[in-house]
Amino acid sequence: MHELLQTTVNGLTTGCLYALIALGYSMVYGILKLLNFAHGDLYMVGAYIGYFVIQWFGGPNAVSIPVPLLLAIMVLLAAVGVGVLGMAIERFAYRPLRDAPRIAPLITALGVSFVLENTVLLLFGGFTRSYSTPTFISFNSGITLDGVRIDSVELMIFGLSFAMMYGLHQLVQRTTLGKSMRAVASDREAAEMLGINVDRTIALTFFIGSAMAGVAGVMSGLAFNQISNTIGFLAGLKAFTAAVVGGIGSIAGSMIGGLLIGLCESFSASYVSSEYTDLIVFGILIATMLLRPTGILGQKALQKV
Amino acid sequence: MSLLELDQVSLTFGGLKALWELDLHVDEREIVSVIGPNGAGKSTVFNVITGVYRPTAGDIRFAGDSIVGLRPHRITSRGIARTFQSLRLFLNMSVKENVKSATYGHTKASPPESILRLPRARREEREVDALAEQLLAFFGDRLQGYRWDQPAYSLSYANRRRLEIARALATRPQLLLLDEPAAGMNPRETHEVTELIVRLRDELGVAILVIEHDMHVVAGCSERVVALDHGVKIAEGSYEEVANHHAVVEAYLGRDPEALAES
Amino acid sequence: MTDPAQIGRDEWVARSADRRDEGTGLRRVLNQLDARVGWWPRLAAVALGGVIVGQLLTNVNLQQVGFNSLLYALLALGLNIAVGWAGLLDLGYIAFFGFGAYGFAIFSSAALGTGGSGGAHLPAIEIIVIVLAAAGVVGVLIGLVALRLDGDYLAIVTLFVGQAFMEVVNNVDPGTLGGVNGLFGLDPLHDFGGQVSSTLGYYYVALAALVLVAAVLRLLDTSRTGRAWRALRDDPLAAAAMTIPVNRLKVMAFSFGAIVGALAGILFAAQQSTVFPTNFTANILILIYACLVLGGVGSITGAILGGIVVTVAEQMLSSPTDAGYLFYGLILLALVAKVRPWRRLAWVLGGIVALGFAAHGIVSLISSSAVAGHPGSTGWIGSVVSNYVIVPSNPVGYGNVLYIVVLCAMIAVVRLEGVRRLLAVIPTVYIAACCWESRLIVNPAITTQIMIGVVLIVTMAARPQGLLGSRRVEIV
Numbered sequence A: 001m002h003e004l005l006q007t008t009v010n011g012l013t014t015g016c017l018y019a020l021i022a023l024g025y026s027m028v029y030g031i032l033k034l035l036n037f038a039h040g041d042l043y044m045v046g047a048y049i050g051y052f053v054i055q056w057f058g059g060p061n062a063v064s065i066p067v068p069l070l071l072a073i074m075v076l077l078a079a080v081g082v083g084v085l086g087m088a089i090e091r092f093a094y095r096p097l098r099d100a101p102r103i104a105p106l107i108t109a110l111g112v113s114f115v116l117e118n119t120v121l122l123l124f125g126g127f128t129r130s131y132s133t134p135t136f137i138s139f140n141s142g143i144t145l146d147g148v149r150i151d152s153v154e155l156m157i158f159g160l161s162f163a164m165m166y167g168l169h170q171l172v173q174r175t176t177l178g179k180s181m182r183a184v185a186s187d188r189e190a191a192e193m194l195g196i197n198v199d200r201t202i203a204l205t206f207f208i209g210s211a212m213a214g215v216a217g218v219m220s221g222l223a224f225n226q227i228s229n230t231i232g233f234l235a236g237l238k239a240f241t242a243a244v245v246g247g248i249g250s251i252a253g254s255m256i257g258g259l260l261i262g263l264c265e266s267f268s269a270s271y272v273s274s275e276y277t278d279l280i281v282f283g284i285l286i287a288t289m290l291l292r293p294t295g296i297l298g299q300k301a302l303q304k305v
Numbered sequence B: 001m002s003l004l005e006l007d008q009v010s011l012t013f014g015g016l017k018a019l020w021e022l023d024l025h026v027d028e029r030e031i032v033s034v035i036g037p038n039g040a041g042k043s044t045v046f047n048v049i050t051g052v053y054r055p056t057a058g059d060i061r062f063a064g065d066s067i068v069g070l071r072p073h074r075i076t077s078r079g080i081a082r083t084f085q086s087l088r089l090f091l092n093m094s095v096k097e098n099v100k101s102a103t104y105g106h107t108k109a110s111p112p113e114s115i116l117r118l119p120r121a122r123r124e125e126r127e128v129d130a131l132a133e134q135l136l137a138f139f140g141d142r143l144q145g146y147r148w149d150q151p152a153y154s155l156s157y158a159n160r161r162r163l164e165i166a167r168a169l170a171t172r173p174q175l176l177l178l179d180e181p182a183a184g185m186n187p188r189e190t191h192e193v194t195e196l197i198v199r200l201r202d203e204l205g206v207a208i209l210v211i212e213h214d215m216h217v218v219a220g221c222s223e224r225v226v227a228l229d230h231g232v233k234i235a236e237g238s239y240e241e242v243a244n245h246h247a248v249v250e251a252y253l254g255r256d257p258e259a260l261a262e263s
Numbered sequence C: 001m002t003d004p005a006q007i008g009r010d011e012w013v014a015r016s017a018d019r020r021d022e023g024t025g026l027r028r029v030l031n032q033l034d035a036r037v038g039w040w041p042r043l044a045a046v047a048l049g050g051v052i053v054g055q056l057l058t059n060v061n062l063q064q065v066g067f068n069s070l071l072y073a074l075l076a077l078g079l080n081i082a083v084g085w086a087g088l089l090d091l092g093y094i095a096f097f098g099f100g101a102y103g104f105a106i107f108s109s110a111a112l113g114t115g116g117s118g119g120a121h122l123p124a125i126e127i128i129v130i131v132l133a134a135a136g137v138v139g140v141l142i143g144l145v146a147l148r149l150d151g152d153y154l155a156i157v158t159l160f161v162g163q164a165f166m167e168v169v170n171n172v173d174p175g176t177l178g179g180v181n182g183l184f185g186l187d188p189l190h191d192f193g194g195q196v197s198s199t200l201g202y203y204y205v206a207l208a209a210l211v212l213v214a215a216v217l218r219l220l221d222t223s224r225t226g227r228a229w230r231a232l233r234d235d236p237l238a239a240a241a242m243t244i245p246v247n248r249l250k251v252m253a254f255s256f257g258a259i260v261g262a263l264a265g266i267l268f269a270a271q272q273s274t275v276f277p278t279n280f281t282a283n284i285l286i287l288i289y290a291c292l293v294l295g296g297v298g299s300i301t302g303a304i305l306g307g308i309v310v311t312v313a314e315q316m317l318s319s320p321t322d323a324g325y326l327f328y329g330l331i332l333l334a335l336v337a338k339v340r341p342w343r344r345l346a347w348v349l350g351g352i353v354a355l356g357f358a359a360h361g362i363v364s365l366i367s368s369s370a371v372a373g374h375p376g377s378t379g380w381i382g383s384v385v386s387n388y389v390i391v392p393s394n395p396v397g398y399g400n401v402l403y404i405v406v407l408c409a410m411i412a413v414v415r416l417e418g419v420r421r422l423l424a425v426i427p428t429v430y431i432a433a434c435c436w437e438s439r440l441i442v443n444p445a446i447t448t449q450i451m452i453g454v455v456l457i458v459t460m461a462a463r464p465q466g467l468l469g470s471r472r473v474e475i476v
């Protein structure tokens, strides 16, 4: 029973991270109908930013500022840095292709992903780096419920993810920016004619989506310690699966999809085999595609003729 | 028995009743026009007939058999071809290839036969070529000569409309659905379209269901006119009957006075 | 009354073929060649050229490069079926390459035996037939899933297919598939009592396969199936309305691509005589995409050309001397192509040269250790640039910073216009050269990958039709 609960907690932790990445995917897809393959790599860049912040403030063994402050700086810098990077990518790689054939921006996205991954390889080397989280945040610092331990990193992940998702939901539903985003997503040309600044809306969407991926990167570094330049590929793939399973374009869908994939992963790792987790996730994707191509919460878009 | 019969066909998009309990029939070698203000559901009729949308209720029979639920390419293969209001040519293919591509359904050569250029593949290719040339010849020299090898995107708007018709004919239809064939054409060209529609029926023996806003075309070619509004049939009969029908006048006047003035 | 035949007729369009012959210089010659030489003579020329080049490949390294070029050309051809003709973004293509390679490996090694001995050791023809048929069937199965998906979903599912293939060969039944260690000790291609044993031999086999596949694809492209694919790519909905069974054609495209990919896999495994899971990563997939995109999506000749160009460039990058030719050559080519008139070009080139020597001179006066490093280029390029670029004794950090600066500078160049752009080009090229000499050229593997990514991005932005494709019109 304990093991079951512990596995659930672990699954939810990973799931939150997937959900955060999935949100960005989903937002960008919603607004541009573009699969941003580079999104997973943005998450990876976020993880590196967090790592270098730790190094900057004395390294994991001798952190020179209070740990909460350190965490805040990590999260903020990763969010802003990755957000700006995402915006730059949109501006220079995708925007010129907005009216190009559908396949062109996808290929560009592959190229951007490849460049990002290898740029990090060039600058920081291919070896795995470690956050060494336990040396500055004790494993025992969390809470224990009924013998199931939720450490403080996990708590932080839950808190932050839900807060960000709630914030995003409010943003999309309540603010002018959110309205513009929805308008551009449903019909870009009409939105433009209504005086909505389409370029700015798309840029901000990229900023927000990328920032969330950056935060997810920092948190995954804290939770799993190991980072390298290749972590973005699989994480991106699974996050996209989460977005699709949940229903692309829906915030709650991304959340549900992310948690679902996270749980699947941790359960199959505990009870089946860690080697087959990816295959199982893949199976879920295929099953979703076959049974409910619009995902759990997605709606079928009818093509107008 | 009519060639095409729509029997109490309804289609809803969410809450919107795009079509409601529509009865419609087209007989062999008959030319029927569908008129109605914008958004009346005219193109939607074509879309349910050709299988793009599945009707939420009702039955559609073609030559006696129900075609509801068949996939679009099957429906076309049975003998219903269409053009699109918004022009959906294969823009990057040449004019002739556009026409030839529509013969896929009635040619048989498998990829290995084509690769080895076996007799059947060669024969079919010859036939298809001849068919394409014959159909393009319908439009005078508009789509002749050097135009054959030009990509469809280089054509003028009017020529694109013509090419859509030629392409639809290449599927060897018994029933041709034309969605606003004269849209965007000048008066001369519009007049030609009217003649063309009659010629197509006379020379190829197809029945034609045509959506058209231009009342000259409607008056000039149709044997029967059906008026739609809000997805419901509001009038049916000869052109004079329908054009003077109070519901039709109201439908146009209520929303689009200019359309009435034009007609 | 005006002559009705004249309405809507635009002579401008009618004469587009003549205009294509105009142009200037080299481009004109190429265009004329392109227009006049038929497809089959071209293929014959490729075959003949391939044989002649084969005679010139005097050492094993060159022969290997030749083989790889043909292999990637073949891979690009296969990818082109789904991507270029049917318009399906197939990111699982690499799995079929791997499938062919592993298929060959299993039937031509001890994998099916016990304890490292025995095994199937089938002759080539049998393996080829079995593996290609199986690949065709797997292609159909994946295609059947893919049918349910529209463009982008298809991409993600197929990307996962590639990943799943990796996981399967890594984890499933290590006794047969070899796990991370792969399979080794494969037989060479052998049949009818003979076998292919030299690299040059494989070069000719690959050449034959390439010519054969290109011919088959050309015949297919000009048949009803090829037409239907192109229609599908332009407008699936209209294609369906024109009696084209969209789903069946999508599956066929997948399946045909799978067969070509698997054929390439067989050649690859036989020549290498080993297979490892890492031979089939997403990196290789992107490399194949680079070949296709650079050559021109949708064009058979383009795919072949792209395969050859990318492989040769990749090879050049791994040798410091050749890498210099490639790097400086490309910069020169880009400047010559883009900067007009000639006078301006001369100013820009002069500026680039002068800036470098001046900067080097000034910096060496200030600090001799700042220029103490050696440029990465060797040969005459190395000695020419040693007084040109600034390379400090410890170039790593410096090179990294320059790399970022170059990226930003390139963006600036793209953003600026007119004379300002030209002025920005001068320092950009110089900094790029410094970065190249101090950092990039020292890491050929990473540099290659970055360049491949850049090729994809730049081609899509500047010339989406690639070197040889024709520009497409699409309504989105």
Ligand SMILES: Nc1ncnc2c1ncn2[C@@H]1O[C@H](COP(=O)(O)OP(=O)(O)O)[C@@H](O)[C@H]1O
Pocket: A302, A303, A304, A305, B013, B016, B018, B036, B037, B038, B039, B040, B041, B042, B043, B044, B045
């Ligand atoms: N795919 C769709 N989704 C939602 N509404 C649609 C769709 N297609 C058509 N409609 C609606 O159905 C109505 C009829 O449209 P249409 O048949 O195109 O009209 P028209 O008579 O001008 O051809 C319109 O209100 C249109 O907005």
Ligand SMILES: [Mg+2]
Pocket: B042, B043, B044, B085
């Ligand atoms: Mg309409």
